[in-house]
Amino acid sequence: MSIVLVPIGKVDPAEIRMLEDPLEAAFSRGVAIGEEVPLPAAARNAARGQYDAEMVLEFLSLSVETTGDGRVLGVTNADLYFPGMNFVFGIAGRRCALISLHRLRQPFYSLPEDPAVFRHRAVVEAVHELGHTFGLAHCKDPRCVMRFSNTIAETDRKGPAFCTACRPRVCTGAAGRR
């Protein structure tokens, strides 16, 4: 009944810890921090300077055991892509999900560092990808965290909360269901 946060490659521990409380609140589940796993070299696309998100997710699910209702969220600074897409903020599988912090920092957009904006984005992306592992699809409610976002502006428009239709599906009766 818990969520484990796993750094993939070098990640500032404070940037992992800042996700703990918001995720506990969003999912009403305990959140723990796991051991760092390395970025899989095979997932690196040298020409793009990015990592293949599906390969990193696959590596994560093989590296970390998940049992019962447990979920794993990998957190990396590597820039991720998905075949056919320039980049992804994150992806999700059945029990494991993955987010990249790379495009969540203001300096990526040539703006000054803003820790509050960065934290908001990281929490929104973390809740969104874990929401998928609890079986949620994309939601049409513009304020719902499960709304699809393809640009940083869309991520910034969302809050980290589920709408009234999505929330019951992650917080009650979801245990054990796939």
Ligand SMILES: [Zn+2]
């Ligand atoms: Zn999504």
Ligand SMILES: [Zn+2]
């Ligand atoms: Zn929703």
